[in-house]
Amino acid sequence: MIFEIETDTTIPIYTQLTQQIKQAILNGQANIGETLPSVRSLASDLGVNMHTVNKAYNILVDEGILRKSQQGYNIQFNETLREAPNFRTEVQEQFKSVLIDGLIHGITFTQFQEWSQEIAKELNLSENESFNSN
Amino acid sequence: MIFEIETDTTIPIYTQLTQQIKQAILNGQANIGETLPSVRSLASDLGVNMHTVNKAYNILVDEGILRKSQQGYNIQFNETLREAPNFRTEVQEQFKSVLIDGLIHGITFTQFQEWSQEIAKELNLSENESFNSN
Amino acid sequence: MIFEIETDTTIPIYTQLTQQIKQAILNGQANIGETLPSVRSLASDLGVNMHTVNKAYNILVDEGILRKSQQGYNIQFNETLREAPNFRTEVQEQFKSVLIDGLIHGITFTQFQEWSQEIAKELNLSENESFNSN
Amino acid sequence: MIFEIETDTTIPIYTQLTQQIKQAILNGQANIGETLPSVRSLASDLGVNMHTVNKAYNILVDEGILRKSQQGYNIQFNETLREAPNFRTEVQEQFKSVLIDGLIHGITFTQFQEWSQEIAKELNLSENESFNSN
DNA sequence: GTGGTCTAGACCACT
DNA sequence: GTGGTCTAGACCACG
Numbered sequence: 001m002i003f004e005i006e007t008d009t010t011i012p013i014y015t016q017l018t019q020q021i022k023q024a025i026l027n028g029q030a031n032i033g034e035t036l037p038s039v040r041s042l043a044s045d046l047g048v049n050m051h052t053v054n055k056a057y058n059i060l061v062d063e064g065i066l067r068k069s070q071q072g073y074n075i076q077f078n079e080t081l082r083e084a085p086n087f088r089t090e091v092q093e094q095f096k097s098v099l100i101d102g103l104i105h106g107i108t109f110t111q112f113q114e115w116s117q118e119i120a121k122e123l124n125l126s127e128n129e130s131f132n133s134n
Numbered sequence: 135m136i137f138e139i140e141t142d143t144t145i146p147i148y149t150q151l152t153q154q155i156k157q158a159i160l161n162g163q164a165n166i167g168e169t170l171p172s173v174r175s176l177a178s179d180l181g182v183n184m185h186t187v188n189k190a191y192n193i194l195v196d197e198g199i200l201r202k203s204q205q206g207y208n209i210q211f212n213e214t215l216r217e218a219p220n221f222r223t224e225v226q227e228q229f230k231s232v233l234i235d236g237l238i239h240g241i242t243f244t245q246f247q248e249w250s251q252e253i254a255k256e257l258n259l260s261e262n263e264s265f266n267s268n
Numbered sequence: 269m270i271f272e273i274e275t276d277t278t279i280p281i282y283t284q285l286t287q288q289i290k291q292a293i294l295n296g297q298a299n300i301g302e303t304l305p306s307v308r309s310l311a312s313d314l315g316v317n318m319h320t321v322n323k324a325y326n327i328l329v330d331e332g333i334l335r336k337s338q339q340g341y342n343i344q345f346n347e348t349l350r351e352a353p354n355f356r357t358e359v360q361e362q363f364k365s366v367l368i369d370g371l372i373h374g375i376t377f378t379q380f381q382e383w384s385q386e387i388a389k390e391l392n393l394s395e396n397e398s399f400n401s402n
Numbered sequence: 403m404i405f406e407i408e409t410d411t412t413i414p415i416y417t418q419l420t421q422q423i424k425q426a427i428l429n430g431q432a433n434i435g436e437t438l439p440s441v442r443s444l445a446s447d448l449g450v451n452m453h454t455v456n457k458a459y460n461i462l463v464d465e466g467i468l469r470k471s472q473q474g475y476n477i478q479f480n481e482t483l484r485e486a487p488n489f490r491t492e493v494q495e496q497f498k499s500v501l502i503d504g505l506i507h508g509i510t511f512t513q514f515q516e517w518s519q520e521i522a523k524e525l526n527l528s529e530n531e532s533f534n535s536n
Numbered sequence: 537g538t539g540g541t542c543t544a545g546a547c548c549a550c551t
Numbered sequence: 552g553t554g555g556t557c558t559a560g561a562c563c564a565c566g
Contacts, residue, residue, distance in 0.1 A: 010548095012555080012557090013556080014557095019235075022235065040538085040539085041537095049557060049558050051558080052557065052558085055557095069410045070412065070564095071566085088241065096249070099253055100153065101156065102225040104160055104199065105221055105222075107222065113247075115226055116233065116246065116247075141337055146549080146550060183550095189551095306553060318543095331507075336554080356509065359500060364521055366500055368425055369496070371525070372424045372428060373490075383494055384511060387498055387501055412539090414565060416565085457566090
């Protein structure tokens with residue numbers, strides 16, 4: 001599980017991290033139960049501050065994706081993941097935003113579909129499946 | 135063209151504005167050549183700071199969606215829209231982010247597709263068309 | 269709304285803060301919609317670091333008690349408060365822990381009940397009501 | 403007297419131990435005078451560090467619940483239990499904290515009372531009795 | 537060696 | 552003037 005941080009973007013480092021961890025989980029690079037690198041070691045590997053990694057990990061804990069124990073953070077799958085209440089509409093709104101942003105710049109629905117397929121491929125998911133329903 | 139601003143959210147007001155203007159253009163509520171309300175009047179209508187509206191408009195100018203004239207800001211079509219350099223990959227990355235975020239919380243590709251169709255309907259676009267290719 | 273921080277305790281400052289804010293809400297010292305002091309001003313008032321106050325506020329946002337906007341944090345009552353999933357059993361376990369801790373040191377159930385009544389009084393709640401069912 | 407340790411929680415292991423020992427004493431699973439398993443054997447049974455069990459036992463000694471002898475740790479009654487100086491107010495504060503936390507999330511006083519009764523039942527205590535006043 | 541808390545101080549985004 | 556992000560570094564709790 002290798003992470004790459006871009007510093008010349010406005011996306012917060014901790015967001016880049018949460019994204020990449022989620023992706024690693026989805027495509028099987030990271031397995032359930034696996035322990036993530038310690039906050040401090042990952043921070044030093046990436047050349048970022050401990051608190052930044054800490055924040056990323058804790059966000060994932062709040063989302064039910066990681067579990068915090070006294071020995072570190074490990075990957076989990078919480079049943080409550082599926083029930084997340086406002087989460088669904090939140091994702092839906094973001095999805096709509098991105099589509100609108102693309103459409104007005106000439107990106108077609110077809111193009112978005114192709115991207116979907118690429119992503120599905122990259123994640124080793126069949127296109128009609130989410131990770132959990134797998 | 136009616137805008138609704140939510141103040142008790144963390145989404146910047148200017149982002150809410152640009153989104154809604156883009157959407158209005160896409161679904162035909164706002165037409166090419168049309169002049170947008172003046173910065174001052176819109177700001178007072180919405181009860182927001184003048185600078186905020188100004189910022190929103192200027193972002194859209196930068197994106198090639200609006201043109202600033204002496205009469206105000208009006209909607210246009212700029213060829214640069216299609217060529218926007220990093221824009222394509224930027225949208226693609228955001229698209230991927232949203233998908234990953236949804237997938238890990240159990241939202242299926244099928245669900246995303248349904249949302250796409252709803253959005254296409256809402257915007258009066260056939261599913262294989264973007265705004266510009268119209 | 270006046271806060272008092274004790275430094276000679278092992279209870280984290282941010283926990284002391286969240287507790288006192290909750291209490292202020294329950295007993296009506298703080299009203300729904302009210303804006304809390306800014307992170308930085310409260311921090312300087314209390315002589316603690318900005319990040320500490322920030323953490324307290326954000327915990328309350330996560331719990332659905334505060335709402336973060338671009339102008340600050342204000343008190344909210346989110347309907348989701350009642351549905352909090354694991355929250356109920358978590359509180360129940362803590363409650364049991366405290367009872368056991370007291371019982372083994374000779375504190376009677378009667379004593380706990382008296383404390384309950386005092387607290388209800390202090391919060392201006394009748395004893396059969398919670399805040400929300402008010 | 404069987405202990406169950408959860409490692410994927412943030413509650414310190416030694417706390418889990420002290421809680422369970424206290425509960426065992428309260429509900430009669432452990433009797434006065436009884437000798438607890440040795441630090442080493444309990445540690446190996448539970449698969450935890452020896453120091454951890456040691457710490458748990460010593461906390462209970464400090465609280466006057468265990469007595470250390472040459473044979474090991476055994477359960478006792480110490481008069482100091484009732485007089486514990488700050489202990490009473492400490493428990494009271496924790497009790498208040500838990501109540502506030504529950505109340506603000508919609509748990510009623512009635513609910514807390516029901517929980518009290520369940521706990522009393524589970525511990526085989528009549529509701530007006532504490533362990534010591536037994 | 538793990539994470540947690542707190543501080544001090546810098547720089548940025550939004551209104 | 553609001554909050555957000557990030558850094559650097561200290562000290563503590565747990566195992």
